[in-house]
Amino acid sequence: MIAFYIPGLLGDILIGIFILFTILNLIVAFNIIFIKDRSTSSTWAWLFILFIAPVLGFCLYIFFGRGVSKRKLYKHYRKDIEQFDDIINEQRYQVQEGKIQSENPVVNQHHDLVNMLLTRQPAFLTDGNDADIFVDGHELYDKMIEDIRQAKHHIHLEYYVFELDGLGHRIIEALEERLEAGVEVLLLYDDIGSKKLTMRQFKRFRSLGGQVEAFFANKLPLVNFRINNRNHRKIVVIDGQIGYVGGFNVGDDYLGLNKKFGYWRDTHVRVEGKAVDALQLRFMLDWNSQSKRERLEYLPEYFPVKEENGDVAMQIASSGPDDNWHEIEFGYTKMINSAEKSIYMQSPYFIPDNSYINALKMAANSGVDVHLMIPDMPDHPFVYWATFYHAAELIDSGVKIYMYNNGFIHSKMMVVDDQVASVGSANMDFRSFELNFEINAFMYNEDIAVQLREAFEHDVTLSTQLTAARYEERSFWIKMKEGFSKLITPIL
Template sequence: MILERSRSGVHRAIFGRATVIALLVAIQAVFMIMIFDVFSKNVPYVFGGHMVFALMITLVIINRPGNPQMQLPWVIITLISPIVGGLLYLFVETHPGQRILEKRLEALYKETEKYIQQDEGVLERLEKEDVGTANMARYIRRHGNHFVYENTEAVFFPLGEYKFQAMLEELEKAEHYIFLEYFIVEKGEMWSRILEILKRKIDEGVEVRMMYDGTCAFNYLPYNYPKEMEKIGIKCKMFSPIRPVLSTHYNNRDHRKILVIDGKVGFTGGVNIGDEYINRKEKYGHWKDTAVMLKGDAVEGLTQMFLQMWNVTERKENYEQYLPGVKEKKSKDLGFVLPFGDSPFDAELIGETVYRDILDRAEKYVHIMTPYLIIDDLMVASLTYAAKRGVDVKLILPHIPDKKTPFALARGHYRQLLKAGVKIYEYTPGFVHAKIFVSDDKKAVVGTINLDYRSLYLHFECGAFFYQAPVVYDVEADYQKTLEQCEEIKLGDGKKWPLSQRIVGKLLKVLAPLM
C-alpha cells in the first residue's frame, strides 16, 4: 500500500497538471530567449548601434519612477545582453495582463468606497494623541483606502497553534458567512479540522468563500481543488492560477492571510493553513509564528480587503450584505486599530512606509521579527539611523532557514547593521515565520509583510497596525520571551559561517530585487 502511494505521488509529480504547466511556461521562456539571441546575431547592425540600443533601454529604465535598486538588475542584464535584456524588460513592463488587473483593482477600490468611510471623530482623537500617527493614517486612507478604528478588541497569538484553536472556536459560532483568504492551504490535520466545521456550517445555511494563491497547485493542492470544494458548497477560487502561458503577473502573488466571520471576528498574521504552522509537522525545527484576532469595528477593514480581492474575477457583488461591518460597542477604551493592505500595482509602498514610519519616529525601541531580511537602502537607512540615534533596534530571524539563498542574503546584511548598532538575534530552536514590529509600548504591526523585496514590492499583503492598544504589550512580552531562546549575533561571527554562504550573500545581493 505504501509503495502504491509512493508511486502515485511520483506519477502526480511527473505527469500532474502543475508540472506540465511549469514545463510549458519554461519552454516558452527558453523559446523567447532563443528568438532574442537569434535576432541579436542575425540582424545587421554595427557595434555602435548595439550599444546605442543598450543605452536607450538603460535610460528608459533609470528614468522610470521607482526604487533604483529594483532597476539596477535590469540595467546590468541589459548592458550584458542588450537585445535579450532590453526586450525582456519591455515585455515585463508592458504586459497587458498586468495592466488589466491593475485597472480592475482600481475599479474595485472605488466600488467599496461608497460603503465604508473614515469616522472623522476617530481620526481627530488619534490626532490629539499623536499627530504623526494620524498623518500616517491619512496617508493610508488616501493611497490605500483603509481606515483607522476604535472599539476593537485584539488578541495576540504568539504561536500558530494558539491561533488555530481560536479559529476553530470562532468558526463554530458562525451564523451568516465565513471568508478565508490564504497564501497556502495544505491538506493535513489543520485543514481537515477546519473543513469539517465548514461542511457543517454550510448545512446550517452559512455562506463560505475560500480563496488561496494559485501557486498552491504546484505543491499543496490539486489544480481542480476549487471544483471539489464547489461540490460541497464552498465558493472557492485560486488567485492568479498558473496556466501554460508566459506572463509577468504570475510574479505578483496573494500573500495575505485573512479569516472573517460574520463581520464580527477577523484574523490575520503569518499563519497559513498547513501543519507546520501549528507545529504538528516539523520542517525546520520549531516553527515560530504569530497572528492576531480582531473583534469589533476594525473587522470591517479585513472584510473590505477580502471582497476586493475576491471580486478581481467577478462582475457583481452585493456589498450591502457585508459592508459596513457590524458595530457593537465595547465597554472600555481599546486604543486604535488600522487594518491595511498593500498592492504591487499602485505607486505606493504602504507596507514599507508603515515600517519605516515606526523606525523613523521611534523614541526608545523598535523590536522586529521577520523570516527574511532582503532589503533596500531605504530600509537599511531607517534601521541604522534609528540605532545610531540611540533607539534600541533588535531583529529576530531564523537560525534554521527554510531556503538557503534568502538566508545567505539576509546574513549578507548583518555586518552593516551590526556596525550601526542594530542588534541581531537568531531563533535557535528553528524557523521564525512571524512578521511583527513593536515600538515604545505604543505601536505594533502584526501581519503578513516580510522584510524582503517580494513582500515590500511584489506581493499583495496585509497587516494590522495598533496604537495605544493593550495588545501592544502582549506583542512586546512575547518578543522578550522569544529573545530568551535566541543567540545574539556578534560582529565577528560571520567568519564562522560557510565560505559558500558568504560568497552567495555578496554575489546575489545585486540581483535580489528580481528573486
C-alpha cells in the same frame, strides 16, 4: 560537405536567436528605464541580468518582471470603497486639522502615522477593537475553527498557502459543516503559493455551495506569467464580526509538523470590532478582482453593527504592485522614525532598501534600543544569505541581531516604544514592499505592544545573538553566497 553544413546551419540559428533576444532585451530595457516606475536598484538588477544572460534574462523578465495595473485588476475599486468615503474623508480632515477624535492617548501621540496611512489608502482608523495575539499555530487554529463552527451568515477566507493536509482538512470539514447549515463560504487562495491545490479537490465543498477562486491563476497548464506578483495576504472574516490577520498560512508546516523546520513561530491577530470592516473590504476587493461569478455586493450583512468591547485602536493597511505608494513599508519606516526608546522587529526575510537600513542606523545611533530577529535556518537560500548580509550591516550601529534557533521564525512584527505595533503578512524585504499583495494591522495600544515585546523577549532566550566577531568568522563560501545574493537583492 554535410558534416560542415550542419554546424554552419546551427551556427546561423544560434546567431539568429542571439540577435532576436538582443533586440527583445533592448525593448525590455527601454521599457524598464523609461516606462516602468521602478526603483534604481531594481532597474539596475534587471539590466544586469538582461546583459549577462540575454535569453535567460528575457525569460525571467516575462515571468518575474512585469508590472500590475490597478485599473485592470480592481476595475470597480472606486465604487467598492465609496461607502467608506465619509469616514475616510472626515478622518483625514480631523488629522490634518489636528482635531482627531480619539480617547486613545497613543493615537493622539502618533497622529502623524495615522495621517500617513490614511493619505493614500482607505486605512481608516477604528477605535474600541478587541484584539488577541497568537504566536502558536495550534492555539490559533483551534480558536479559528471554533469561531468557524459558530458562523451564522458568512465565512470569507484569503490565504497565500492553503494545503489540504491534516490542518487543511480540519478547516474544510468545519467549512462544509457550515455550508450544510446554509452559511456562505468563499475561499480565495494564491495560485503559486498553493500550487498543490486543484479545483478537483473541492468537489464536495463546491457541491455544497462553497465558492473557490485562485488569485492570478494559470492561463496555460503548468505556466503562470505572474510568478512575481503574488497575493501574500492572510485574511479570515466570520459574520463580519470576527477577523483574523497575520503571518500564519494553512498547512501542517505551520503547526510545526515539518521535520525540516521544526517548531513554527509566527504571529497572528484575532480582531473583534470595527476593524473587521476593513478586513472585509480588503477581502471583497480581492475576491471581486478574481471571481468569474457575479461580483460581491456591499450588503449590510457583510458590515453589521459592532459593539465596542475593547480599547485597541487599529488601522488595516494594504499594499501591492498595483500601487506605487508602498503603504506598509512607509508605515514601518514611519514607526522607526518616531521611536524614542525602543524598536523590536521580527522578519524571516530582511532585505530592505538603503533608506530603511539608514532609518534603523539613525535610530540606533540616536540612542534608541533597536532589536531585530531573523531565522537561523534558510527556507530560500539566496533570500537567507541576503537577509544575513543586511542584518549584519546594522551591527556596527548598535542594533542587536538575534538568530532564532527553536525552529523557524516566520513572524512579521514591529513594536515601537511599547505603544504602537504592526502585525501582518508583510516581510521587511523588497518583495513584500513592492512585488506582493500584503496586509498589516497597525495597532495603537500599550497592552498589545507590551504583549508582543514580551513575546519577543521570550524568543531571545531561544536565539543566538549575531555579533560583529561572530559575523567576521563566516567562511569564504558564505561570503561568496552573500556577494551573489546581494547582487540580485532587488529582485528576490
